[in-house]
Amino acid sequence: MNAQTEQVAVPVLEVRGLTQRFGGLTAVSDFNVRLEKNELAGLIGPNGAGKTTVFNLVSGFYQPTEGQILIGGAPTAGLKPHKVTSLGVARTFQNIRLWNDMTVMDNIRVAQHYRLGYGFFHSAIRSRRYLKREAEIKKEADELLDIFQLTRFAEELPKNLPYGTQRKLEIARALSTHPKLLLLDEPAAGLNSADIKELIRLVRWIHETFDVTIWMIEHHMDVMMELCNKIKVIDFGQTIAEGDAEEIRNNPAVITAYLGDDNI
Amino acid sequence: MLRRYSVHLILALVGLVIVWLAYEEYVSLYILSVLMFMGVNVILSTSLNLVNGYMGEFSCGHAGFMCVGAYVSSILGVWLFAKDKVFGAPLLDPSYALYAFPFIILIGGIAAALAGLLVAFPSYKTRGDYLAIITIAANYIIISAIENIGAIGGSRGFMGMKSLVGSMEDVAYLPWMPIWVFLFTIFCVWAMRRYVSSTFGKGVTAICQDEVAAEIMSVNTNKIKTITFMLSSGMAGIGGGLFAYIIGYVNPGSFNILKSTEVMVMVYLGGMGSLSGSILSAVLFTILLELLRPLQIIKWVAIPLLLIILMQFRQEGIMGNRELSDIFPRLKKFYRFK
């Protein structure tokens, strides 16, 4: 490979100087992050630190007061959330947000909305393009359900599934959008210890199998320490520490943030 | 092979039977008009179900879009093909009315679809009660606007459509209005069915169940809302156009909030989010209206009462959000409704 074609790899996610103010409250302050391909990174902090706000900003749900967000080099400023998703970002939610009265199969397929390749006209006349794309989408959905071992629930409604399975489905749905970056917002919330073990295994397997960068918010420290090689800690919207699991565990600022000051 | 086309065959058969009965005048004009109103009501209730049922909004002004379609089709048809006091002699040869008629109705539908933007744009930012008000206001605005256009009769109404029907019959002596109503009913239901059963159309249900999740899972919510509102009001416009030509006379007062309520009754009776439910309830409701006709005004006490009782004991309506094939799975053996 000659020197001219060798380039610095474009990071999957680059956030510069991100600040978010809601009225008088500064939820996020000068947040910076850089995620390369196939990283498995974590974001932790006490309740109300601003973690979900960061995710909301990256996925396009909020427009930042200041700062820049680049997905694979492309800026997301001014883009609506569905457009940001089409750039390659997918996320799951703290409280599972599945479409509870649509089948599991439909949940997976509708997430492909931006890459359907046909519109109202083609669906009305059932053109060849429509039939071809619908068949392809069905096939992809079948495969996805299969490797997530959800095939037997394909025609079931999410509200009838056990909580751990719903979690798995939500992650599968997010992957259905063919993301470069997968944001997991407290995936272990509400899971029992058996499901948590299963989750750790699942996330690790997703990381190895799919070509995707994973960024995770978690309160369960065992999940975080097991999976993430790079962890960022924020409190009151500001970054207070960065490093790998070992460094974070022993960082005094982090301990103070979670457990409080001895001096009080 | 038979299974694939069984529905098409049945529909064609029903259509031919109705046309034949009308042609031979074995059924009275009254029964025929009831059947035609049934068709129009099917179009109205399925189109409102798209917005109120599948998308979970609360649109209370559907009759306004009917009005737009009715007036645009009527004026266009009379201006082009009929002699009347407002526009004078027909612009084109009345014998072409037959071939132009479907386009006239479609143009009425397109005009109504554009009127639907009145409601679609606000829907990007508001939902629920606030959007309901906007739909009510839109209904009143449309009626009020037409009442102020004296040139086409204002609140006194507009007529002349009967002569178009006459011109059609001059070309070929067939019961043209029943035929057109039948064809358009099938067209509208077919278009809507195809929309909601495609993955593209399922975005509508996703918006209904969780709009935030839909937006973040790559559904272009604004675009889907626009398409859905336009489709819904466009179909209402088609229904309105047919309505106008059946009666031969149209006035803005017949498209007020009371008419909108009628359509809402049909949708909630049939079940939100169920196309077959809307069709069923439209048919039942039309029959009910006719049966109650001798009771005059009590009719309009009985029907709301019916809906109140329904709300108390069976809120999801007749079909809930299931289709006929969900209730009678064995029917799937006989047809495949794709």
Next chain:
Amino acid sequence: MEVSAASIIQNIINALQWGSFYALIALGYTLVYGVLTLINFAHGDVFMVGAYIAFFVATFFLTTLGLPGWVALALCIPLTMILTSLVGVTLERIAYRPLRRKGAHRLYVVITALMCGLILENGNLAILGASRKAFPSLVNETVYSLGGVTFTNLKVAVILTAIVVFLFLQWVVTKTRVGMAMRAISYDKFAIPLMGIPLDHIIVVTFILGSGFAGLAGLLFAMSYPVLEPYMGALIGWKAFIAAVVGGIGDIRGAFIGGFLLGAVEIMVVAFFPSTFRDLIAFAVLLAILTWKPTGLFGIAKTTKI
């Protein structure tokens, strides 16, 4: 068409009077919405029922009992308000409460309300017939003239009534325990019974207040425009509701301001345009305001937290 100071003041007075009716009815909508998040679509028709109740009560006192006008009016006011409250409370008990108990989705209650309104309208039409009723004159209308501006004692009474009712309700909502309970319910309906507050009682009080004042509005309206017909409540009801929303539904100040705003818009329109444009422009203006401020003038924007 000349615009003089006198004609401006004249229009302002007319706008205040006309807006008073909207304000009184809008207050009822907003009270119920604030507490139940329910658009009580039957409210406009409760207003109509109030007007008819006033008609029968007034006729009874005036004709049957032969009482002088002033006495009849003095008795008519409380009686109309009480009887109209009864109508409102009956609606709540029979139609809305069972659904509330079942935890039915708000939409179904709204549809029920819409249907109740229709039943009131058409029931009236069926029972009393299509002929309009003429409200008897109870008090002599004295016309005052002040520098080119004419107004009657009735007009002044209407405006004063609206202001007094608003101040009264504002006092109830902010200074009494019942009012505090009403505001609490609007924030969190489920916590209220846990706090020992009888939810049903508070809701009944809300309906009593709302329907009572709608009845009062009906009486005043019948006195000002003495022709009654069954559909008189429908259009006014819808408009008053929209006025309440434009003002910011759930907030009494919003309903009050919204009602007068609508009155002002309509009078202004009629002053400059042919009267057939009144509804058209009024609705268009309201629509414009809602587009600019989707939660109304006094409304609080709610954000979705995800």
